[in-house]
Structure formats: C-alpha cells, structure tokens
Amino acid sequence: xxxxxxxxxxxxxxxxxxxxxxxxxxxxxxxxxxxxxxxxxxxxxxxxxxxxxxxxxxxxxxxxxxxxxxxxxxxxxxxxxxxxxxxxxxxxxxxxxxxxxxxxxxxxxxxxxxxxxxxxxxxxxxxxxxxxxxxxxxxxxxxxxxxxxxxxxxxxxxxxxxxxxxxxxxxxxxxxxxxxxxxxxxxxxxxxxxxxxxxxxxxxxxxxxxxxxxxxxxxxxxxxxxxxxxxxxxxxxxxxxxxxxxxxxxxxxxxxxxxxxxxxxxxxxxxxxxxxxxxxxxxxxxxxxxxxxxxxxxxxxxx
Amino acid sequence: xxxxxxxxxxxxxxxxxxxxxxxxxxxxxxxxxxxxxxxxxxxxxxxxxxxxxxxxxxxxxxxxxxxxxxxxxxxxxxxxxxxxxxxxxxxxxxxxxxxxxxxxxxxxxxxxxxxxxxxxxxxxxxxxxxxxxxxxxxxxxxxxxxxxxxxxxxxxxxxxxxxxxxxxxxxxxxxxxxxxxxxxxxxxxxxxxxxxxxxxxxxxxxxxxxxxxxxxxxxxxxxxxxxxxxxxxxxxxxxxxxxxxxxxxxxxxxxxxxxxxxxxxxxxxxxxxxxxxxxxxxxxxxxxxxxxxxxxxxxxxxx
DNA sequence: GTATGCGATGAGTTTGAGTCATGCCTGATG
DNA sequence: CATCAGGCATGACTCAAACTCATCGCATAC
Numbered sequence: 001x002x003x004x005x006x007x008x009x010x011x012x013x014x015x016x017x018x019x020x021x022x023x024x025x026x027x028x029x030x031x032x033x034x035x036x037x038x039x040x041x042x043x044x045x046x047x048x049x050x051x052x053x054x055x056x057x058x059x060x061x062x063x064x065x066x067x068x069x070x071x072x073x074x075x076x077x078x079x080x081x082x083x084x085x086x087x088x089x090x091x092x093x094x095x096x097x098x099x100x101x102x103x104x105x106x107x108x109x110x111x112x113x114x115x116x117x118x119x120x121x122x123x124x125x126x127x128x129x130x131x132x133x134x135x136x137x138x139x140x141x142x143x144x145x146x147x148x149x150x151x152x153x154x155x156x157x158x159x160x161x162x163x164x165x166x167x168x169x170x171x172x173x174x175x176x177x178x179x180x181x182x183x184x185x186x187x188x189x190x191x192x193x194x195x196x197x198x199x200x201x202x203x204x205x206x207x208x209x210x211x212x213x214x215x216x217x218x219x220x221x222x223x224x225x226x227x228x229x230x231x232x233x234x235x236x237x238x239x240x241x242x243x244x245x246x247x248x249x250x251x252x253x254x255x256x257x258x259x260x261x262x263x264x265x266x267x268x269x270x271x272x273x274x275x276x277x278x279x280x281x282x283x284x285x286x287x288x289x290x291x292x293x294x295x296x297x298x299x300x301x302x303x
Numbered sequence: 304x305x306x307x308x309x310x311x312x313x314x315x316x317x318x319x320x321x322x323x324x325x326x327x328x329x330x331x332x333x334x335x336x337x338x339x340x341x342x343x344x345x346x347x348x349x350x351x352x353x354x355x356x357x358x359x360x361x362x363x364x365x366x367x368x369x370x371x372x373x374x375x376x377x378x379x380x381x382x383x384x385x386x387x388x389x390x391x392x393x394x395x396x397x398x399x400x401x402x403x404x405x406x407x408x409x410x411x412x413x414x415x416x417x418x419x420x421x422x423x424x425x426x427x428x429x430x431x432x433x434x435x436x437x438x439x440x441x442x443x444x445x446x447x448x449x450x451x452x453x454x455x456x457x458x459x460x461x462x463x464x465x466x467x468x469x470x471x472x473x474x475x476x477x478x479x480x481x482x483x484x485x486x487x488x489x490x491x492x493x494x495x496x497x498x499x500x501x502x503x504x505x506x507x508x509x510x511x512x513x514x515x516x517x518x519x520x521x522x523x524x525x526x527x528x529x530x531x532x533x534x535x536x537x538x539x540x541x542x543x544x545x546x547x548x549x550x551x552x553x554x555x556x557x558x559x560x561x562x563x564x565x566x567x568x569x570x571x572x573x574x575x576x577x578x579x580x581x582x583x584x585x586x587x588x589x590x591x592x593x594x595x596x597x598x599x600x601x602x603x604x605x606x
Numbered sequence: 607g608t609a610t611g612c613g614a615t616g617a618g619t620t621t622g623a624g625t626c627a628t629g630c631c632t633g634a635t636g
Numbered sequence: 637c638a639t640c641a642g643g644c645a646t647g648a649c650t651c652a653a654a655c656t657c658a659t660c661g662c663a664t665a666c
Binding site: 008010033034036037040041044058059060 | 653654655656657658661662663664
C-alpha cells in the first residue's frame, strides 16, 4: 500500500501553485521552473498520495474535489510552516520565541499589555503567555522556570534571581472630582484626617504603607475599603473615598476614566518596580529588547 | 540575510531525532543512516536557519536553549503534518476529508452523534462539522452546499437533492411509569380521551399528526404541552402527560432514563427518515461508508 | 490550414543527500 | 602514561531524485 509520504514540501508547494494558477505552464512560470517539472511533480505527487488530483480533460488540467480539499489542508500546513519560520526569526533575533511573563496586578492591566503589544509589533514570531499574580507568586513562577521574566514591586529578595530596577517614583493621591481635596495642588498625610480611604487588598494586611504612615503620624482615618488594585480608581471615581497609589497603575486605569484627580502626596511613599529573571537568562538577547521597549514605554508615564 | 528556508522536512526530522537521541551517532543508528550524514544535515540546518543549535563541547553535541524551543516547534509542525496525512487517507478512502452534516433535532442527540462516532472510529482523518436545525433548514443547507449531507424526516420534496430512505417505522406511545395506561400492552388513539399530551413544537403548528388523528377520531384531549423534542421524554418521565413519538428519538433519550414505558400505538402513525445530499455527491465514496455505518447503527434500535 | 497554447514523456544533466575513509579530540582504563 | 573506545567533522566520492531540453500529440482560435 502506498504509504502517504510527505517527504518533500516542494511537491506540495508546486501543487499549491498549480492549483492557484490553474495550469501547469502558468505555475511553471510563477515558480521559475519548466512546465515539464510541474507536470512530473504533479504526477509523482498523485502517485505518492494515491489520489487523482487533476483530471486531464481536452489537454487541460481540471482540479478534482479532492484537489480542492487537499489545497485547503496544504494552505493550513503552509500557515503552520510560516509560524515556524516566524519562530525561527524570533529565535535568531532574541534567542527565544517563547516569552512567559508573570506580573503583579498593578502592572497587568496597562503597562505589561502595552509592553507585550510593543514586543509583538516588532516580531510576530513571539509566542507570549502572560499571567497575573501576587508579587510573591511572580517570584516563585520565575524561580521555578514556569515564567521567563516577572514584574514585581521592589524591593524583593531572591538569591536565585536577577533583579533589575526599572522605575522608582512616589505614590500619588487619587481624589474624586468634587471632593474637598480635589482643588488642592497637593495632598499631605494630615489632610487625610477622618477621610474614607480606598486601599489595595494586599496579602499582608498590616503592610499597607499608607495605613502605616497614618498610624505613625497619629492620623485618624474615617474608614477604609480594601479592593483589588484594578478596581480602586473605579471606587474613587464613584466617590467611595480617596486613595494613594503608584502613578503607573493610576495612569493605566485613568486613561479612559474621568472623575478622578491625581495629586502629589507627601510625605513621599516610595514605589519601585522592576524586572526579575533567572540567572540563565542573563545573556538572552530578548532581555535587551524588552528593556528597550520598557524604557520607551515608561516615557509615556508621568513622573 | 539568510532567508529562513524550510525546503526539506528531512533536515527537521533528522534534527528532531538528533535532539531526542542526544548524540549524532545514536540518531544515525535510529535513522538508519551514517553519523556523517547526521552531522552534515545538522550543520547545514544551522547554516540555513542562522542558528547555533548544538554547542560542540569536548567532542560532544550539547543542545542550546534555541534547539529546545525549535524542537518544540518542530513537534508541533510534525503534528500538523500528521493531520495532513490523516486527511489524505480520508481523502483516498472516502473522497473527502471534511463532512458537514445537518440533522433534525430528533436525530441530533443520539443517532447522528453515534454515527459520527462510528465514522471517526474508522478514520480519524475526518474533519466533521455537525449542526442541528429544522427539517426545512436542513434541506436548505444541503442545497446551498453549506452541508454535505442532511438527515430529515420524510417525505421531503426537493428537485435538487437526492433523497434516500433509511428507515420507516411507526410512532410509539410514551407513558409515565405508574400511569393507568402504563400496564397496557398497547395504546390506541381512543385511550387518549381526556389525556394530557406532550407534543413536539413543530414549526407548522397544525401539522402534528397525533392531534390530527385525535380530531378525525373525535377524541377530546385533556390538554397539551408543546416542547422541544429533546425535552419530551423528560416531561413524560416527570408525569406531565403521555406522548407519541418516533422510536428512534425515544430510544436515544430513554437509554439513560427510567420512568417511561414505551408501547405500540394504533392506528399506526408512519415515521420515516432518511439522508439527503446533492447530486454531485452521488459518487462520493464516503456515502457508501456512511450508509454502512447507518445500517449497522439502526440494528441497535427496536424494530 | 496555420498558429498558438497546453500537457506528457524520453533522454540527458545537475544537484545535493548520503557514504566511506580518515583524522582529531576526550575521557576511561589498567 | 599509554592505550583504547566512542564521538564529531570533513574531503572525496556516489547515486538517485529533481529538473531541463527537445519533441510530440491534442485542442482551440483565427
């Protein structure tokens, strides 16, 4: 029984051109080979597959329904090969074609998606997987090799990972438009006396820097709502309370939302985030590219 | 710049074996060629792709991370090629590798799925799409070429389509266990006097054969619920009423459901279903195979 | 009838995949 | 330390597959 051999893509490619061209002569011209080459390739392919692909009617080649279906299958395969080709290009250029990213929620709805878009714009060959998780889990994922790079808030401690600071800035105060504080040019911790606060629900509850700051300054707050960082601006916009958060996440979320005023906040609460990756990634050419994209991107953020 | 050529699958296959084997000599043994052939193929592939796939360390080949990624990509591609191979096999055997089926709801939850399973069991190369719709829409889909074959209740009229009767039988009466009629050995239309009926909600409301029969026999029914044919046995099982339906659909639905008794019904209400396909499909080898599968399947249904 | 375009095919040529023989290197062994 | 075994690279060669060339038969257009 003729085993369906697919030794040569060439025969498939010739068939594809032939099918598209409609005649062997035309296909030959397109391919830059002779008509006899096409004719031979076809008859050989037919023999190989055990399929009659073209009827020879009145000295013309007429595609059979089988040829039509095979053509579609081949189109699919060519697409797959194209993907492989793209992967190879990414592999050449960046040393990898697969980039698994883990990031904290504060960066996962704006900054990292934009970074991913920028990366893909330069090379469609990248196959990217992107997960959002807590800073601690980001470290674990990168350490264990389940992710290639991670974005975390600094400082972090990890013996195994390289840590690269990308940005250090200060937290801003988010105030609903119409709120008494909204007309100020800056907000001080003292202004938050008796204010209702919206804060991020971090895993370590006592670690919220704003609450700690309030405590050390003897400020009594009016109450607090903990929420996922992705929902905080929405809560602020709806007048639930005021919040203090890093300007990156704030900018990401406020780009489409009105009704929130962003003000400087004192005393300064440091916010620092960066990139982590395993030791064995230190030479990956992709890193340099990611850094460049990130630098470019950060310019678009205030501060 | 070296254009990433993927002329030969052979080189990729050799690389794959090499990667799996870990050494060129072993790969050569596996492939039944010589070590020098593998060595050449590799260095050529590396040149082609412009990638260093193996480091030559102390006279051993050591895979680079790039090689690892390429290997995974190649695995994927090989899988795709395998799919193509299967399609070709289906194409050889049945003249098609794609089968688009449209069927009426009464057959869509049991008979046709089982038929599809039987087809796939014989040849995994089939790519099947299956839709459920009204008998009228089935005809339209097949006529328009959106579906290759259709299953409908007969009789149908279509100038363009070939119609093939597969089974003619008589409708049965479905009675909830515990119902006064449940102990009978057969049910006559007269027995339905004052009974609550569950009937299929066909598009043409006045066309329900059971209701028509009742009318002509002067039978007064206690009431009726129209329901999707897929839900009728469930309604009967829960004591909503009795129903009369074709034995194929009944069997399909009752296989996992207790609480319903199926009885012969008089006078006989004919039920006939069959296959429709376009003229240009009359020679498709797949048809013969589908018929065989169908015949086999029908044996498992009662009478 | 002639010209043109298409496909098939026998004969000849080119190409490149694979083999053979060989050399180099390294790590194990006694 | 000497030897040996196993692994990779490479120059020279071989051979089959792929392609070209030349030519033929067939259909259609003018």
